[in-house]
Amino acid sequence: MRYLIYWIILLLAVPALAAENAIPESVKTIPVQTTPVQTISESISESIPKSIKSFPDSMPNNTSENLSYISSKLRQSGFIYCVNGNLNTFNPQLSISGLTVDTLAAQIYNRLLGVDPLTYRLIPELASDWEVRDNGATYRFHLRHNVAFQTTDWFTPTRSMNADDVVFSFRRVFDETHYYHNVNGGHYPYFDSLQFGDSVQDIRKIDKYTVEFRLKAPDASFIWHLATYYAPILSQEYAQKLQQINQQREIDWKPVGTGPFMLEDYQMEQFIRLVRHDKYWRGKPRMEQVVIDTGAGGTGRISKLLTGECDVLAYPDANQWNILHDNPNLRQTLRSGMNIAYLAFNTSKPPLDKLEVRQAIAYAINNQRLMKSIYYGTAETAASILPRASWAYDNRAEITEYYPEKSRKMLNELGLHGLELTLWVPTASQSYNPSPLKMAELIQADLAQVGIKMSIRPVEGRYQENQLMDKTHDMTLAGWSTDSNDPDSFFRPLLSCAAIASQTNLSRWCNADFDNALHQALLNQQLASRIKNYQVAQEILAQQLPVLPLAYAMRLQIFRYNIKGLVLSPFGNSPFGSVYREQMYREQITTTPDENKEESN
Numbered sequence: 001m002r003y004l005i006y007w008i009i010l011l012l013a014v015p016a017l018a019a020e021n022a023i024p025e026s027v028k029t030i031p032v033q034t035t036p037v038q039t040i041s042e043s044i045s046e047s048i049p050k051s052i053k054s055f056p057d058s059m060p061n062n063t064s065e066n067l068s069y070i071s072s073k074l075r076q077s078g079f080i081y082c083v084n085g086n087l088n089t090f091n092p093q094l095s096i097s098g099l100t101v102d103t104l105a106a107q108i109y110n111r112l113l114g115v116d117p118l119t120y121r122l123i124p125e126l127a128s129d130w131e132v133r134d135n136g137a138t139y140r141f142h143l144r145h146n147v148a149f150q151t152t153d154w155f156t157p158t159r160s161m162n163a164d165d166v167v168f169s170f171r172r173v174f175d176e177t178h179y180y181h182n183v184n185g186g187h188y189p190y191f192d193s194l195q196f197g198d199s200v201q202d203i204r205k206i207d208k209y210t211v212e213f214r215l216k217a218p219d220a221s222f223i224w225h226l227a228t229y230y231a232p233i234l235s236q237e238y239a240q241k242l243q244q245i246n247q248q249r250e251i252d253w254k255p256v257g258t259g260p261f262m263l264e265d266y267q268m269e270q271f272i273r274l275v276r277h278d279k280y281w282r283g284k285p286r287m288e289q290v291v292i293d294t295g296a297g298g299t300g301r302i303s304k305l306l307t308g309e310c311d312v313l314a315y316p317d318a319n320q321w322n323i324l325h326d327n328p329n330l331r332q333t334l335r336s337g338m339n340i341a342y343l344a345f346n347t348s349k350p351p352l353d354k355l356e357v358r359q360a361i362a363y364a365i366n367n368q369r370l371m372k373s374i375y376y377g378t379a380e381t382a383a384s385i386l387p388r389a390s391w392a393y394d395n396r397a398e399i400t401e402y403y404p405e406k407s408r409k410m411l412n413e414l415g416l417h418g419l420e421l422t423l424w425v426p427t428a429s430q431s432y433n434p435s436p437l438k439m440a441e442l443i444q445a446d447l448a449q450v451g452i453k454m455s456i457r458p459v460e461g462r463y464q465e466n467q468l469m470d471k472t473h474d475m476t477l478a479g480w481s482t483d484s485n486d487p488d489s490f491f492r493p494l495l496s497c498a499a500i501a502s503q504t505n506l507s508r509w510c511n512a513d514f515d516n517a518l519h520q521a522l523l524n525q526q527l528a529s530r531i532k533n534y535q536v537a538q539e540i541l542a543q544q545l546p547v548l549p550l551a552y553a554m555r556l557q558i559f560r561y562n563i564k565g566l567v568l569s570p571f572g573n574s575p576f577g578s579v580y581r582e583q584m585y586r587e588q589i590t591t592t593p594d595e596n597k598e599e600s601n
Helices: 002-020 040-045 072-077 099-108 163-174 189-193 236-244 248-252 299-307 318-324 355-364 367-375 404-413 436-449 461-468 488-495 512-523 527-544
Strands: 078-082 113-115 122-124 127-133 138-143 200-207 210-215 261-267 271-276 289-293 312-314 330-336 339-345 379-381 420-426 453-459 475-481 547-560
Touching: 072 078, 072 289, 078 299, 099 261, 099 271, 099 289, 122 127, 138 163, 163 200, 163 210, 163 236, 189 488, 236 248, 261 289, 299 312, 299 318, 318 330, 318 547, 339 355, 355 404, 355 436, 355 547, 367 379, 367 436, 367 547, 404 436, 420 436, 436 453, 436 475, 475 488, 488 512, 488 527, 512 527
Parallel strands: 078 289, 078 312, 420 453, 420 475
Antiparallel strands: 113 122, 127 138, 138 210, 200 210, 261 271, 271 289, 312 547, 330 547, 339 475, 339 547, 379 547
16 A cells, blocks of 8 residues: 555655656756667666767757666666766766766765765875875875775776876866867866965876975965865876777766776666776675666656665755655665755845845845755755855855845845846755755745746756856756865865856856955965854855855655665765665565564664
């Protein structure tokens, strides 16, 4: 009976979800050619051509029929990870957020350092040790020995990772004269927003396994930025090979890293297939392969989970969480996350360049309704752009009150009753916002109550960056998550003057006092002094309101009960090297729940 209820709910939800996710023709910038599409299971069970389809001339339709089984081979050797997202590169250096950063980076690549998901402290990764010198102006890293790069169909390495690879990976980003800097656009959003090229004086190889960064000025946050997934270590040898055959663009589409899994095949808007890196320096991963299913959204992902065609559901809608909570075949993980959902005002465009207009809009939004209708108790209302878990969070920060009467009065006094605005909304669910289009509709209704006519413009994730470059948006529903515990990872990429050019500052707001507070925080290694600087920055944001903080969301994950070793990090991106499928597994889909109910581990 319980399963009948599940399916009734799903069937009723499909029409509404389809309407919610419909994208106007004006937003579709790439023509879509409809072709027959196999299910993920059918694709994997056959012999798949291993040529990587880098820049397809046409994209297949992403609909897929539901199956009640997956291939026995995949069931024993791997698992299917279902996530709603789009791919615009395999290299996180070139990405702002989304599938590349949130899921793929931890599988294909490694960084110099990582962040412990429990203590939030820096831990060794490809660097076994490090030194901070000259009061934070020099950072020296000692690299691990015998770290193997992946052997793929397109590259066979002849040596292990060394200092040359580290120097290459970072020179590509900050040195505009580097032979790979302009490959695939020369745009490195995260590091561009930090003015990385202006802050690094040099990176040099001390010896085969020692690298040193010299900065132009002390920067207490620098080492934390190297611990983000925006800072992968690439293979210099692979890059040189591609240059010899004039195929440099492939470095970001046929990736080679040192991570636990390597790319085998992908089909745009359908799936990405990763296979085990047998020489992984942390030990051979337990699963032979991982299939990342990107071909279904909304209720399509739930149905795949229920029928067994999906083993892990990433970023489920909070209402889906409640529907699936009592299913005996499933397990759930819920934990706090380092993220923020926010509304960005384009402060360079009238009338949003006026503080009073931004305040009036903020007063009109019923945030408590967003908490109930979008997050279902899995988030808290945000008072600052900085997550509450941050060591620099200002406890004096206040939530903008819901005061529609005041909003209406302010707009009338400004002569803006009947104001028309457009809200740009990414279509893909994220950890910080599981239902962006639904949230946009709720905000639209709130603004209508105070006389603002707001139209919604859905933007597919991989086109968003290019479309925002035209600067015509009024507001953008946005969010941010990071795998760094340093406040600078939130403030500078999202709100610094330099971040406007890198397209990560969606508010296009530039404030000299704010930037100075951030700069002062970087010069001092003392935590107490940095906290004071960041409190000043938060006070300026509260006064100027270039963005309206909306929610701190908890991270959600649902998976089949025989999947073990899956870690849900507060930073979002976790490697799959330790994941395995419990051997003694009996599929329970066709049996009654009472016969097989087990207690959660």
